[in-house]
Amino acid sequence: MPTTVSKKNMENYDVLIVGAGPAGVSAAKSAALGGAKTILLEKQPTIMASKPCGEATSQKTLETAGVEAKPSIVMHRADAMVFAPNMKYVHIDQIGFSINKTLFLQEIVAQAAEAGAHIRVREEVQEIGRSSDKLMVVKTSRGEYKVNVVIGADGYNSTVARNLGINEKSEPIPTVQYTMVNCNLEYPDSVRFYLGNEIAPRGYAWIFPKGEKLTEVGVGVRGAPAKQHLDRFVKLFEKELGKGQIIDYRGAPVPIGGIIEQNILDGAMLIGDAAGMVVPLTGAGIHSSVVAGLFAGEVAASVSSEGDCSKARLEEFNRKYDEDWGRRIKKSLKVMQAIEKLSDNELNLLQEILKADDILDLANGFEIRKVAKKLLSHPIFAMKLARSLL
Numbered sequence: 001m002p003t004t005v006s007k008k009n010m011e012n013y014d015v016l017i018v019g020a021g022p023a024g025v026s027a028a029k030s031a032a033l034g035g036a037k038t039i040l041l042e043k044q045p046t047i048m049a050s051k052p053c054g055e056a057t058s059q060k061t062l063e064t065a066g067v068e069a070k071p072s073i074v075m076h077r078a079d080a081m082v083f084a085p086n087m088k089y090v091h092i093d094q095i096g097f098s099i100n101k102t103l104f105l106q107e108i109v110a111q112a113a114e115a116g117a118h119i120r121v122r123e124e125v126q127e128i129g130r131s132s133d134k135l136m137v138v139k140t141s142r143g144e145y146k147v148n149v150v151i152g153a154d155g156y157n158s159t160v161a162r163n164l165g166i167n168e169k170s171e172p173i174p175t176v177q178y179t180m181v182n183c184n185l186e187y188p189d190s191v192r193f194y195l196g197n198e199i200a201p202r203g204y205a206w207i208f209p210k211g212e213k214l215t216e217v218g219v220g221v222r223g224a225p226a227k228q229h230l231d232r233f234v235k236l237f238e239k240e241l242g243k244g245q246i247i248d249y250r251g252a253p254v255p256i257g258g259i260i261e262q263n264i265l266d267g268a269m270l271i272g273d274a275a276g277m278v279v280p281l282t283g284a285g286i287h288s289s290v291v292a293g294l295f296a297g298e299v300a301a302s303v304s305s306e307g308d309c310s311k312a313r314l315e316e317f318n319r320k321y322d323e324d325w326g327r328r329i330k331k332s333l334k335v336m337q338a339i340e341k342l343s344d345n346e347l348n349l350l351q352e353i354l355k356a357d358d359i360l361d362l363a364n365g366f367e368i369r370k371v372a373k374k375l376l377s378h379p380i381f382a383m384k385l386a387r388s389l390l
């Protein structure tokens with residue numbers, strides 16, 4: 001439960017953001033641009049992509065974030081291939097980016113600083129409570145702050161959520177990833193996704209080329225040991241990955257169960273992974289977190305200037321986010337729940353029916369009704385898929 005703290009010599013800010021991932025840096029930028037006295041706190045010693053990530057995203061993400069697609073940030077341009085268990089694939093001819101996420105975050109944080117935000121690294125938020133005058137009080141490894149609004153952008157195992165007594169969590173999928181060098185990729189200009197109950201039960205495996213030398217190879221699985229599946233996957237691609245060496249091996253949960261309901265309280269918001277703002281079927285969270293950050297910062301700045309930081313007023317964030325991203329996340333969750341029930345034979349069959357556009361629609365939660373209608377006339381998928389998507 002939230003504690004009540006009251007101390008002197010605190011620093012005062014309008015908006016305090018916890019965590020400098022894609023959600024936090026974007027929130028800091030937009031809160032500062034909105035005129036709020038803003039501070040961003042990051043527990044790591046540097047602003048960097050400290051959590052493992054495939055770092056694959058769309059051109060649109062960079063546009064949304066206001067980051068130029070320069071060579072230092074965009075390490076690779078690649079199309080996509082989605083493989084069924086029988087190794088037949090659908091080719092998606094749309095170019096996406098493999099980015100250097102650290103430089104991407106640093107670019108946005110520089111924009112936040114230019115807009116007037118204060119950035120502090122190596123400062124871990126430890127406790128959050130409320131003062132007697134109902135403001136938020138944030139205790140860190142270095143000091144204390146009194147603020148109008150706290151934005152928790154501190155990832156899946158959110159300290160902010162825990163301190164505010166929010167126990168609700170989006171369902172996680174455990175993922176593990178190797179960054180490898182010296183691979184000999186058959187498709188060096190495609191990001192590859194592999195589906196199947198053998199390869200990655202209730203998840204998928206991936207091979208993402210990154211620049212000339214690096215390859216991200218990972219799996220996300222549910223109800224099965226992730227590391228074991230990753231090693232089996234690497235073995236399956238012996239010809240391409242056998243000579244590769246692992247230079248980074250990390251894992252982290254990805255919240256794919258949709259957005260939590262309790263993401264707003266009086267004086268506080270949770271965004272990004274902390275609130276389950278990830279596209280469930282793909283596990284992609286960079287774009288959705290940037291958008292969340294931009295909206296959260298904007299709303300926090302405006303409620304703060306009005307002097308009403310109540311839950312009811314902060315709900316404006318959910319209204320803005322739900323219009324597009326919230327709906328997409330809901331639809332993608334529906335698709336994921338339907339697809340994870342399919343057998344490998346059914347996935348093979350589906351690969352023959354679906355076109356690239358259909359896959360993009362399903363994965364991103366765009367036009368899922370259109371795809372569902374297409375499947376309605378199919379003897380197997382009418383019942384197994386179409387009805388649950390309509």
Ligand SMILES: Cc1cc2nc3c(=O)[nH]c(=O)nc-3n(C[C@H](O)[C@H](O)[C@H](O)COP(=O)(O)OP(=O)(O)OC[C@H]3O[C@@H](n4cnc5c(N)ncnc54)[C@H](O)[C@@H]3O)c2cc1C
Nearest residue numbers: 019021022023043053054055056125154155272273285286
């Ligand atoms: C293996 C893997 C592969 C992925 N691949 C992709 C991909 O290719 N494309 C894609 O779009 N998404 C991918 N994702 C998802 C994506 O990485 C996340 O959805 C996204 O980074 C979430 O951003 P965020 O800002 O909410 O949180 P995070 O990126 O988790 O950032 C949270 C920040 O908060 C800081 N922090 C935590 N606690 C505190 C505290 N108490 N005080 C101060 N700071 C704190 C952390 O150090 C961190 O910097 C992947 C995830 C995983 C695990």
